[in-house]
Amino acid sequence: MSNETQSSEARAGDRLVQVGAIIFFVGAVATLVTVAPLFLGTDPFPSIAYAVCMLMGVGFLVAAAGVLRSVAAQRRQGRASASAT
Structure with a gap:
């Protein structure tokens, strides 16, 4: 196996980690936004907002x-x- 092939395989794993981190942070922000009305005493968001929180997982x-x-x-x-060797 050439070094070029090995390098591209490692980069593919790195790309998945980067995409996973972005998806995780989108879910984390959605969680913060969804939980905020509970502390502020306002009306809660619709159920779809809670589904977006699942992006963290x-x-x-x-x-x-x-x-x-x-x-x-x-x-x-x-x-x-x-x-x-």
Whole structure:
């Protein structure tokens, strides 16, 4: 396997981590916005707003998949270099 292929595999995992972090933070902001009316004594948001809060979990899973993909690529690279020596 060439270095270029190994590098692109590692970058793919990094991209998943970045996308997962963005999704997580969107969900975190939605959670703060959704919970704010409860403390301010105003009317709560509709149910769809609470569904957007679930993006925190989705973002965490996407980021975790990116980490696992990066780990797998590094392990393959380590095995390839160990077998070459």
